[in-house]
Amino acid sequence: MEYRNLGKTNIKVSRICFGSLTMGPLQANLPIETGANIIKYAYERGINFLDTAELYDNYEYIKEALKTIPREKYIIATKSYSYSEETAEKSLLNALQKLETDYIDIFLLHEQESEHTIRGHYEAIEYFLKAKEKGLIRAFGISTHRVSAVLDSLKFKEIEVIHPIINKFGLGIQDGSSEEMIDAIRKAYEKGIGIYGMKPLGGGHLINRVEEAFEYVKNIPYLHSIAIGMQSIDEVDANISLLEKGNIPKYLKERLGKKTRRLIVQDWCIGCGKCVKTCKHGGIEIVEGKARAVTDKCIFCGYCAAVCPEFCIKVI
Known part of the structure; x- marks a missing residue:
């Protein structure tokens, strides 16, 4: 596994x-032990960097994995909408307590859009900077789906890490x-x-072109690491093979090829529209009083599921 220093942070991460x-609960909802074992397997194969978020509600998986992974050798990035x-x-206290750790390596403001949203969250930024001085976090940054936020972040010396969406066809880039x-x-x-990129497979839309899609982001020289979703041992092995060999072994490709990602809306949806307001990609709409996926725009992030008051949305 190749490792790179994450900019000037002095944090070394796997590619x-x-x-x-x-x-987690927004998608596969694996049993805690199963998910923890996948994290541990990935670590044993050289992946020392994990991305999560308060919204994902999956700290329990990571806490369980950290029972055997040396904390000082593992890099955890999390995100919140704090303002x-x-x-x-x-x-921050929620992350520290649920992960049972003394510090978070990288804390990001989730889904920033521009200079205006960054300034609007500046009180939170000031808190995180004080937390950094106390050793509670090691680096601060933002995640974003927008070009404008990446450019505007350069106006803020406080931002040390950026987690932008990037893939070959621009799926999910909002501007x-x-x-x-x-x-x-x-x-x-x-x-x-x-900089560590997200959604290299466009939320699953590029799975049928996985080798081409991964090669594209792998060859971007400005990415220190590439975050890619994993929910099985096979996916860990496939992603490492993509990085190291540029392809996926035939037996793995056949097993993984049987899986397609879908957004499911249950019949009891009341059409409240909270999912539509949450989705910034236009990936869900209300039709005849019920929510429905817009298949060519949905990136299967599951954020709509997190705000559904009836718990009727799920990515599978």
């Missing part, structure tokens, strides 16, 4: 980051193309910011 969203000192403190995102990432990289 593959374990995307943990897919194993004030109070919400930032709540999110530009892949080329525009790469140019923004390059500018951040040249300033010494740590």
Whole structure:
């Protein structure tokens, strides 16, 4: 496994980051022990970097895995929508307590859109910077689906890490193309910011072109690491093979090829529209009083499921 320093943070991460969203309640909802064992297997194969978020509600998996993974050798990035000192403190304490750890390696503000949203969350940023001084976090940054947020983040010296969406066809980029995102990432990289990309397979839409899609992001020189969702041992092996060999063994491809990702809306949906307001990709709509996936726009993140008051949405 190849490792790179994450910008100027002095944090060394594996080229593959374990995307943990897919194993948790918003998607596969694996048993805790099963998910923890996949995390541990990935670590044994060299993946020392994991991405999570408060929204994912999956800290229990990571806590269980950390019972055998040496904490000082494992890099954890988490995210929250904190906007004030109070919400930032709540999110950080929640992560520390649920993970049973003394520090978080990287804490990000989730889904930032521009200079305006960053400034609107500045009270939370100030709290996280104080937490960094106390050793409770090691680095601070943002995640985003927008080119504008990557560029605007360069105005803030406090931002050390950026977690942007990037894939060959620009799926999920809300305000530009892949080329525009790469140019923004390059500018951040040249300033010494740590960058790890997300959604290299476009939330699952590029699974049928997985080798081509992964090769594209692997060859972007400005990405220190690539976060990709994993919910099985086979997926861990496949992703490592993509990184190291550029392909997936035939037997693995056949097993994984049987799986397709779908967004399911149960019959008891009341059509409240909270999912539509949450989705910034236009990936879900209300038709005849019920929610329905917009198949060519949904990136299967499951964020809509997190806000559904009737618990009727799930990514499988």
